[in-house]
Amino acid sequence: xxxxxxxxxLAFLLTSSAALHAQNVADLVIxxxxxxxxxxxxxxxxxxxxGWIEILNTSQGxxxxxxxxLTDDKNDLKKSLIPKTDNRVQIGPRQVALFFATGNGNQGxxxxxxxxxxxxxxxxxxxxxxxxxxxxxxxxxLPVGMSVSKLAEDNKQMEFVTVPEPMTPSPRVLNGNQNxxxxxxxxxxxxxxxxxxxxxxxxxxxxxLAILWFLFWLLFERVANxxxxxxxxxxxxxxxxxxxxxxxxxAETAAAIALALDMDQSGDTYAAIALGLHLYFSESAHDLxxxxxxxxxxxxxxxxSKSSVLTQSPR
Amino acid sequence: MxxxxxxxxxxxQYTGFANVAWQNIAxxxxxxxxxxxxxxxxxxxxxLIPIGFGMIVGNIPMFPGMNIGIYENGSVLNILYQGVRQxxxxxxxxxxxxxxTDFSALISQPRLILIGAAAQMxxxxxYLLALLAGFAPNEAGAIGIIGGAxxxxxIFLSSKLAPDLMGAIAVSAYSYMALVPVIQRPIMLLLxxxxxxxxRMPAPRQVSQKEKIxxxxxxFLTTAFLVPSGLPLxxxxxxxxxxxxxxxxxxxxxxxRGPLVDVVTILxxxxxxxxxxxxxxxxxxxxxxFGLGLLSFIIATTVGVCFxxxxxxxxxxxxxxxxxxxxxxxxxxxxxARVSEVVGREFDRNNHLLMHAMGPNVxxxxxxxxxxxxxxxxxx
Numbered sequence: 001x002x003x004x005x006x007x008x009x010l011a012f013l014l015t016s017s018a019a020l021h022a023q024n025v026a027d028l029v030i031x032x033x034x035x036x037x038x039x040x041x042x043x044x045x046x047x048x049x050x051g052w053i054e055i056l057n058t059s060q061g062x063x064x065x066x067x068x069x070l071t072d073d074k075n076d077l078k079k080s081l082i083p084k085t086d087n088r089v090q091i092g093p094r095q096v097a098l099f100f101a102t103g104n105g106n107q108g109x110x111x112x113x114x115x116x117x118x119x120x121x122x123x124x125x126x127x128x129x130x131x132x133x134x135x136x137x138x139x140x141x142l143p144v145g146m147s148v149s150k151l152a153e154d155n156k157q158m159e160f161v162t163v164p165e166p167m168t169p170s171p172r173v174l175n176g177n178q179n180x181x182x183x184x185x186x187x188x189x190x191x192x193x194x195x196x197x198x199x200x201x202x203x204x205x206x207x208x209l210a211i212l213w214f215l216f217w218l219l220f221e222r223v224a225n226x227x228x229x230x231x232x233x234x235x236x237x238x239x240x241x242x243x244x245x246x247x248x249x250x251a252e253t254a255a256a257i258a259l260a261l262d263m264d265q266s267g268d269t270y271a272a273i274a275l276g277l278h279l280y281f282s283e284s285a286h287d288l289x290x291x292x293x294x295x296x297x298x299x300x301x302x303x304x305s306k307s308s309v310l311t312q313s314p315r
Numbered sequence: 316m317x318x319x320x321x322x323x324x325x326x327x328q329y330t331g332f333a334n335v336a337w338q339n340i341a342x343x344x345x346x347x348x349x350x351x352x353x354x355x356x357x358x359x360x361x362x363l364i365p366i367g368f369g370m371i372v373g374n375i376p377m378f379p380g381m382n383i384g385i386y387e388n389g390s391v392l393n394i395l396y397q398g399v400r401q402x403x404x405x406x407x408x409x410x411x412x413x414x415x416t417d418f419s420a421l422i423s424q425p426r427l428i429l430i431g432a433a434a435q436m437x438x439x440x441x442y443l444l445a446l447l448a449g450f451a452p453n454e455a456g457a458i459g460i461i462g463g464a465x466x467x468x469x470i471f472l473s474s475k476l477a478p479d480l481m482g483a484i485a486v487s488a489y490s491y492m493a494l495v496p497v498i499q500r501p502i503m504l505l506l507x508x509x510x511x512x513x514x515r516m517p518a519p520r521q522v523s524q525k526e527k528i529x530x531x532x533x534x535f536l537t538t539a540f541l542v543p544s545g546l547p548l549x550x551x552x553x554x555x556x557x558x559x560x561x562x563x564x565x566x567x568x569x570x571x572r573g574p575l576v577d578v579v580t581i582l583x584x585x586x587x588x589x590x591x592x593x594x595x596x597x598x599x600x601x602x603x604x605f606g607l608g609l610l611s612f613i614i615a616t617t618v619g620v621c622f623x624x625x626x627x628x629x630x631x632x633x634x635x636x637x638x639x640x641x642x643x644x645x646x647x648x649x650x651x652a653r654v655s656e657v658v659g660r661e662f663d664r665n666n667h668l669l670m671h672a673m674g675p676n677v678x679x680x681x682x683x684x685x686x687x688x689x690x691x692x693x694x695x
Contacts, residue, residue, distance in 0.1 A: 184453035184694045194446040198439040201689045208541045209432040216425040
């Protein structure tokens with residue numbers, strides 16, 4: 001019962017952690033922030049130009065931002081709630097969402113209840129209200145009409161760093177060059193004849209299966225071989241003539257057999273001796289007593305087993 | 316009267332007769348040939364009959380835009396085709412394969428695993444040749460996997476790497492799997508001496524249930540950690556095998572290897588066949604793919620047999636491996652193992668190689684899934 005409850009608790013913990021991970025809020029990044037717009041910047045749904053915060057879903061799955069928070073105050077992480085009720089807060093893979101920092105969060109799901117100030121830090125907070133998912137510092141000297149952005153610095157576009165120079169705003173558009181070279185294109189460039197890929201792949205297939213071989217040799221075949229050798233040795237020992245026995249135990253066994261044969265030559269005697277010898281040589285169950293071969297009584301065997309003797313009650 | 320005639324004309328325009336092209340007829344004839352071969356020769360009937368009939372279904376000429384074709388979004392065939400297109404069916408088939416495969420032959424003689432690895436050279440040989448033939452690396456990878464002689468793996472990989480070539484690749488893989496006895500036998504005879512063909516291998520030891528239970532867990536952890544991209548195939552294969560061997564999930568194992576695999580086989584066969592619409596299938600590329608597929612089988616068999624001969628150089632007398640089981644490294648289970656048995660008995664009626672050949676054969680299934688994972692991680 002105790003074991004069962006431990007298993008259940010573990011399963012619950014695992015599934016709950018999986019649920020947390022499945023939400024993938026950790027895959028969100030504040031990709032761009034505009035503090036002060038100029039006349040060329042986009043307008044919000046009310047026709048006004050304000051600062052904005054762009055959030056990017058870096059994962060390959062849909063992420064629901066509902067319940068997360070935006071803030072510019074580390075001491076008030078729940079400053080501006082992203083509502084759960086609006087389906088649009090679910091961002092598709094490698095997509096961005098834009099939040100206008102008008103200072104009035106009641107204007108809609110994509111409006112924050114604070115304005116962006118230069119020199120402040122913008123935080124994206126997880127739906128637990130405590131965990132900071134990502135942050136970006138808005139430089140003091142950020143020019144009007146320019147934004148601070150993050151760009152991916154790796155081929156897989158997974159690791160983002162803040163670009164030191166102010167950039168021309170690109171709201172609702174992925175930052176940087178999105179024409180990322182695919183793996184196939186890279187292989188075509190780096191390995192046009194395919195030798196590197198082939199050699200590597202063959203090596204990996206061999207390594208994978210060789211590890212399996214080694215593990216099974218180690219775990220099973222070696223043990224089985226040792227067991228087989230032992231059994232073979234015992235079998236050979238059992239096949240040696242009784243007269244040639246040299247050890248005291250063997251001599252005693254031979255004497256016991258000779259005695260039994262002299263006294264009684266019925267089939268039952270032979271069967272009992274054969275069984276006794278079998279158990280003796282296979283070290284299964286015996287005790288040692290001069291000139292006598294005995295079988296140890298077993299605590300439990302099928303003859304006395306209730307499950308074997310009793311018939312099933314009729315249904 | 317005019318109205319009746321114009322209605323009849325309009326009806327005529329919607330019939331297959333009005334829209335037929337010679338390519339459609341050619342594909343329908345190929346479909347009928349597949350069905351005939353499956354029935355008359357009993358070559359892979361479980362696959363060739365659904366594929367053959369699917370070819371006929373997919374090549375019925377039709378007026379476009381009626382939302383019934385396999386490539387028309389939202390049509391019934393298109394919905395069923397998503398299992399192929401998105402790669403759902405192959406892992407489900409692997410679940411069934413795992414639940415019906417006995418890995419005892421492999422567990423009792425782990426050294427035979429390496430033959431399964433060697434035979435995967437067919438995949439990479441075909442990859443190199445496909446690149447030479449002018450295919451892009453992702454297309455070459457999808458074509459190369461034909462050499463794994465594993466239909467579900469070929470469909471899985473080609474749906475990810477080169478969806479446009481999937482029909483040709485799948486049909487090629489299944490066709491050559493059906494032709495394994497025809498392709499492999501002459502190569503095996505060519506590469507082995509009479510003395511080698513007579514090698515008798517020691518009987519495999521008996522494998523305990525504990526070993527059979529541990530195998531899928533250890534096998535999965537080893538291969539999946541090394542090649543996580545093969546997870547859908549490897550996970551399902553070993554999961555299915557655990558269902559079989561655990562001894563406490565008999566019902567689940569029976570469903571996996573019975574009704575489930577049957578349903579998925581029907582769907583995968585029919586939709587793969589239907590995806591070979593003449594306009595997409597009858598191209599120069601398809602002919603090249605068929606040629607490369609054949610070469611990949613030849614390379615896989617050759618390397619498998621040669622690898623055993625090489626391996627024998629390091630083995631003591633009495634422990635040597637009969638090179639006739641080298642062909643079984645390709646994962647056409649159990650056909651290639653059966654070829655080893657048949658060819659072996661041609662030269663020594665009492666030399667049964669089937670159980671020995673099943674070792675590399677099931678290792679080939681694991682090897683081809685690993686190879687698919689590697690190609691996926693490099694080329695997707």
